[in-house]
Amino acid sequence: MTTVQYPESAVSQKPTLRITLPSGWRPATIAGSEMSAIKLKDEGEFAPNILLRIFEDSPTSSLETASQGVSNYIKTLENPTVLTDKTGEINGQRWHVAEFIRRDKTVGDIIQQVATTAIKAPEVTWVYRLTGTALSVNAKTDFTEIRQLLASAVVEETRD
Numbered sequence: 001m002t003t004v005q006y007p008e009s010a011v012s013q014k015p016t017l018r019i020t021l022p023s024g025w026r027p028a029t030i031a032g033s034e035m036s037a038i039k040l041k042d043e044g045e046f047a048p049n050i051l052l053r054i055f056e057d058s059p060t061s062s063l064e065t066a067s068q069g070v071s072n073y074i075k076t077l078e079n080p081t082v083l084t085d086k087t088g089e090i091n092g093q094r095w096h097v098a099e100f101i102r103r104d105k106t107v108g109d110i111i112q113q114v115a116t117t118a119i120k121a122p123e124v125t126w127v128y129r130l131t132g133t134a135l136s137v138n139a140k141t142d143f144t145e146i147r148q149l150l151a152s153a154v155v156e157e158t159r160d
Contacts, residue, residue: 002020002021002025002026002027003018003019003020003021004018004019004021004027004035004037013121014054014126015119015121015126015128015155015156015157016155016156017035017052017128017130017153017154017155018152018153018154018155018156019037019050019130019149019150019152019153019154020149020152021037021149022145022148022149024039024040024145025037025038025039025040025145025149026038026040028049030049030051032051032053033051033052033053034052034053034054035051035052036049036050036051036052037049037050037051037149039142039145046107046134046135048132048133048134048135048138048142048143048145048146049132049133050130050131050132050133050146050149051130051131052128052129052130053128053129053131054126054127054128054129055126055127055129056124056125056126056127057118057124057125057126057127058124058125059120059121059122059123059124059125060125061118061125061127062118062125063087063094063095063096063116063117063118064096065118066096066116066117066118066125066127067087067096067098067116070096070098070114070116070129071085071098073114074098074100077100077102078102078103079102079103080100080101080102081100081101081102082098082099082100083099083100083101083111084097084098084099084113085097085098085099090115090150090151090153091151091152091153091154091155092155093117093119093153093154093155094117094118095115095116095117095150095153096115096116096117097113097114097115097116097150098113098114098115099111099112099113099114100112101136107135108135108136108137109135109136109137110133110134110135110136111133111134111135111136111139111143112131112132112133113130113131113132113143113146113147113150114129114130114131114132115129115130115131115132115150115153116128116129116130117155119155119157128155130149130150130153132146132147132149132150133146134146
């Protein structure tokens with residue numbers, strides 16, 4: 001198994017997020033993400049993926065306010081099926097997790113997991129958002145692995 005982390009450098013002021021990739025997954029470069037990985041598939045097949053986006057928010061921001069954006073996004077979708085919408089702890093860090101099925105015009109029904117955590121620093125709140133996507137027909141295999149990726153997430157606070 002491969003472990004990937006963001007940021008790669010220990011000198012960054014951002015907290016470190018580390019996830020373990022299951023067999024068949026590899027680090028990838030996906031535009032607009034700080035860190036991403038895909039599951040290897042045959043040519044022309046949709047590749048399940050997970051990506052990390054980081055937002056800098058005010059020091060008064062919280063997990064509740066940070067996760068509200070995901071709830072608002074789901075409300076804009078046409079006929080989404082919400083599977084999970086809850087807050088819990090993963091490896092000592094509070095996360096809000098929303099899982100839903102939605103229609104994609106290009107590939108059909110996809111299942112997504114959007115996991116959000118808020119990490120307080122003295123002058124900022126770092127919002128880390130992991131989004132995992134798979135075809136809903138492959139949910140038993142690919143989406144199970146996406147859930148395992150989130151379960152492996154470890155956040156280390158900013159080092160001074």
